[in-house]
Amino acid sequence: MQIGACLWSLPEDPDDAAVWAEQQGFDYIDVDPGFASRGESTEGLPVASVAIAHLMPDGAALESGD
Numbered sequence: 644m645q646i647g648a649c650l651w652s653l654p655e656d657p658d659d660a661a662v663w664a665e666q667q668g669f670d671y672i673d674v675d676p677g678f679a680s681r682g683e684s685t686e687g688l689p690v691a692s693v694a695i696a697h698l699m700p701d702g703a704a705l706e707s708g709d
Contacts, residue, residue: 647671647691650678651698661687 648664650657650672657678664672671691675698678690696705 645670647673648688649673649694651675651694664688 646669648669650660651674653660661672665687669688672688673692673694674690675694
């Protein structure tokens with residue numbers, strides 16, 4: 644079984660949380676859309692999913708108005 648850590652639910656800085664997750668033996672990480680917005684490359688655990696609706700701005704939509 645492989646287990647992922649949901650980084651966006653943790654209070655730590657996402658980069659620190661990703662290091663922690665790898666040290667604890669997690670296999671993957673789940674992140675929010677802002678995780679990679681800093682433009683820095685990240686090494687370590689692969690991203691399994693992105694919580695695209697987490698912290699979504701007011702008025703934003705995941706579907707078309709058509």
